[in-house]
Amino acid sequence: MTISKVTVIGLGIMGMPMARNLLAAGFEVTGHNRSAGKIAQFEEDGGRGAQSLAEAVSGADAIITMLPDSPDVEAVADGADGIFARAKTGALWLDMSTIRPDVAVRLAEQAREAGLRPLDAPVSGGEQGAIDGALSIMAGGREEDFAAAAPVFEAVGKTIVHVGPAGAGQTVKAANQLIVAGNIQLLAEALVFLDAHGVDSRAALDVLGGGLAGSKVLDQKGQKMLDGDFAPGFRLELHHKDLGIVTAAARESGVALPLGASVAQLVTAAVQRGDGGLDHSALFALARELSGQTGNRAE
Known part of the structure; x- marks a missing residue:
């Protein structure tokens, strides 16, 4: 053909x-x-x-x-x-x-x-x-x-x-979205942790990116979090939808996703606070709020 x-x-x-x-x-x-x-x-x-x-x-x-x-x-x-x-x-x-x-x-x-x-x-x-x-x-x-x-x-x-x-592609994509959401949330928490200890977050990202903690998520989203740049590349509301797919499919198959379920709830909270139209890296704003830090940026 x-x-x-x-x-x-x-x-x-x-x-x-x-x-x-x-x-x-x-x-x-x-x-x-x-x-x-x-x-x-x-x-x-x-x-x-x-x-x-x-x-x-x-x-x-x-x-x-x-x-x-x-x-x-x-x-x-x-x-x-x-x-x-x-x-x-x-x-x-x-x-x-x-x-x-x-x-x-x-x-x-x-x-x-x-x-x-x-x-x-x-x-x-x-x-x-x-x-x-x-x-x-x-x-x-x-x-x-x-x-x-x-x-x-x-x-x-x-x-x-x-x-x-048929259906296998969507199942793999669901797993992909689970991994990506978890990575973004942990990166956000790491930056909040670094900021609380007065560490130079930009320098920290450079060294973390060269070790086992390095990832495409860190490379593509870390600087956006530091800059407070949440222009949508992939909207939080869509990731919210995708994690709904993951959790529903896991429940149907009897698979426990304890960390995935927690991240799904954090994404839900970010959407409900009005961030659904922002990039999924805006999970950083919620992570800062939960720790009492103000604003969307790590200085």
């Missing part, structure tokens, strides 16, 4: 740079979004805009959905003008959103019944990874469909792994 026409549904923080990278890779890319402004912006970048979902899906060799939550994906997949009804037979459907694993399995079954080739392929790497075309992609579905989707994945990602059958 030759893939030349790719549709991206959802031109947000992640979807827009992914669509641009697909354009740069030589694909004919159609973009669709609920807000017309994003469609116009993509057209200015050289892409084709589609005002309706049916128009976006029609004729595409591969359809990418990059949407906030399970209901959003279900809405564009199953409906009179949705993917299942309007996509051509044999088209690849790559759901790169982060949704519930059980929903991914159910939608994959429906997609195959409609003659499509589904993969749940959530990503990690945040906005910068999307811009750089360096996302980690964890794909669930059939081996042959994964192989067919390789040119599309390679245009937007760097680490691309088939992790199992």
